[in-house]
Amino acid sequence: MPKVTVRYWAAAKAAAQVAEEPYEADTLADALAAVRARHPGELTRVLKRCSYLVDGDPAGTRAHETVRLAEGGTVEVLPPFAGG
Template identity: 80%
Template sequence: MAQGTVRYWAAAKAAAGVAEEPYDAETLAQALDAVSARHGGELARVLRRCSFLIDGDPVGTRGHETVRLAEGGTVEVLPPFAGG
């Protein structure tokens, strides 16, 4: 399992109650399942609307179970932003 950091922004940060926390997961899906279980329904609801960056690269429409996480990596959790 890889270990790294999940960073939350805006509504995701509010729902998680923390700005960042460690992950211990092989894939993005595993990391998101773990943080959803840890923080409960509000974060899980917010995560369904979020975009994700893995070490600065957008995940886009790739299945989260196919996105591998690197040792020492960073997952950025980006909720939809208002405005333009």
């Protein structure tokens, strides 16, 4: 199972109370399930509004189960940002 780094930004970072943390996950869906298990509560609510970058590429509207993760990869958790 690939080891990846999940990085949190803005409201997600505040809810997780860490900037980043390691996970083992095959897909974006697996990684997010692990995040929810580790951080039940506010972060779980924030994740519903987030978009995600996987190794710099937007996950977009693809089903999270279809977004494969690579060893040493990065998942960026991006809540909606105000301003422009």
